[in-house]
Amino acid sequence: MDLSSIKVVALDVYGTMIANEDHQGEFPFRKGLDKFLETCKNRGIDLCAVSDRDIELANIDLCDSGVDLEYFNGMIFRLGRLGEPKNLRRVLSTFMIEPNKLLFIGDDYDTDIVPAKEIGCKFYQIPEYINGRNNGFDINDMVHL
Numbered sequence: 001m002d003l004s005s006i007k008v009v010a011l012d013v014y015g016t017m018i019a020n021e022d023h024q025g026e027f028p029f030r031k032g033l034d035k036f037l038e039t040c041k042n043r044g045i046d047l048c049a050v051s052d053r054d055i056e057l058a059n060i061d062l063c064d065s066g067v068d069l070e071y072f073n074g075m076i077f078r079l080g081r082l083g084e085p086k087n088l089r090r091v092l093s094t095f096m097i098e099p100n101k102l103l104f105i106g107d108d109y110d111t112d113i114v115p116a117k118e119i120g121c122k123f124y125q126i127p128e129y130i131n132g133r134n135n136g137f138d139i140n141d142m143v144h145l
Helices: 033-042 055-064 089-095 109-119
Strands: 008-012 046-051 076-078 102-106 122-125
Touching: 008 089, 033 046, 046 055, 046 089, 055 076, 076 089, 089 102, 102 109, 109 122
Parallel strands: 008 046, 008 102, 046 076, 102 122
Antiparallel strands: none
16 A cells, blocks of 8 residues: 555554553553654654544543653544544544545444545554553554555
């Protein structure tokens, strides 16, 4: 997949960046996430975090897991309700970009990948990170910008 035209990367919070259901900061963020976020920053790619859960809680959980929120410049969105497809059009309108300029990275096919496909975004589905399992997967090794 050619990602040279990407202007914005949106990352799902739970199950993608941090362990699903990790509300105590018990587990570190996804392996390679720090390197991936830094690569995006160095290439001038804007970042945002998205969730279908409470945004204040997501901010706390990201911080507790060691994610540097400065990468997101306050762009953390709640895009729907838990278990519903994420409304990625909000990301497109906020950043004023066409769908082919957005890369969405998520773990759930129905709530993350299907809505990205439907509006024409580029996407990666990665293994769900649950309670410390699957953290051997390195996001920086998979997604090459």
